[in-house]
Amino acid sequence: MKVILTHEVSGLGAAGDVVDVKDGYARNFLFRRGLATAWTKGGQKQVDAIAQGRATRAIKSLEEAQSIKGNLESKSVTVPAHAGQGGRLFGAVSTADIAAAVKAAGGPELDKRTIEVPTPIKTTGTHAATVRLHPEVRATIELEVVAG
Structure with a gap:
């Protein structure tokens, strides 16, 4: 099942990444904790917005980190x-x-x-x-x- 990560998940990816995971992992862990949403054609806009926001924050926050x-x-x-x-x-x-x-x-x-x-x-x-x-x-x- 393809999902869009809304938060960083250790070992899986960062917010905005589209990843392929097993159905049970998506339903029972990622969706219930609000860490991901199901991938749809309309969800691609959400992926682009998250990626753009992450890019603008990453440049500023590297020195701060x-x-x-x-x-x-x-x-x-x-x-x-x-x-x-x-x-x-x-x-x-x-x-x-x-x-x-x-x-x-x-x-x-x-x-x-x-x-x-x-x-x-x-x-x-x-x-x-x-x-x-x-x-x-x-x-x-x-x-x-x-x-x-």
């Missing part, structure tokens, strides 16, 4: 989480928790969908996460998970 990357990588972010004995968390640290902690530490407001955590964070200590700031710029942030 580089400066934000330097700012994020220079500081350690403390994430408070409920933990039991031995430093094991009740649940896991979510990307929304990480975005809130970055904002509280004086960093920029990040969209939780742009934050990628390689393995679920279920213990206290130092962990790493990657933030997609721009299609060409990724920042690795250091997280200090503390009981609290």
Whole structure:
């Protein structure tokens, strides 16, 4: 099934891309989360508008993304989480928790969908996460998970 991505999807494409995916993935994941719309002949106008908007934002935001990357990588972010004995968390640290902690530490407001955590964070200590700031710029942030 051909779909038009309305938001960036990791491993699939950026907003405005027309991609071919399986029907179930489109119906159960992409459409329900508002990440894509079905491709139609009239939808081509939407693809062109998204691509034009992305091109105008990309030129300005590349330099901004580089400066934000330097700012994020220079500081350690403390994430408070409920933990039991031995430093094991009740649940896991979510990307929304990480975005809130970055904002509280004086960093920029990040969209939780742009934050990628390689393995679920279920213990206290130092962990790493990657933030997609721009299609060409990724920042690795250091997280200090503390009981609290």
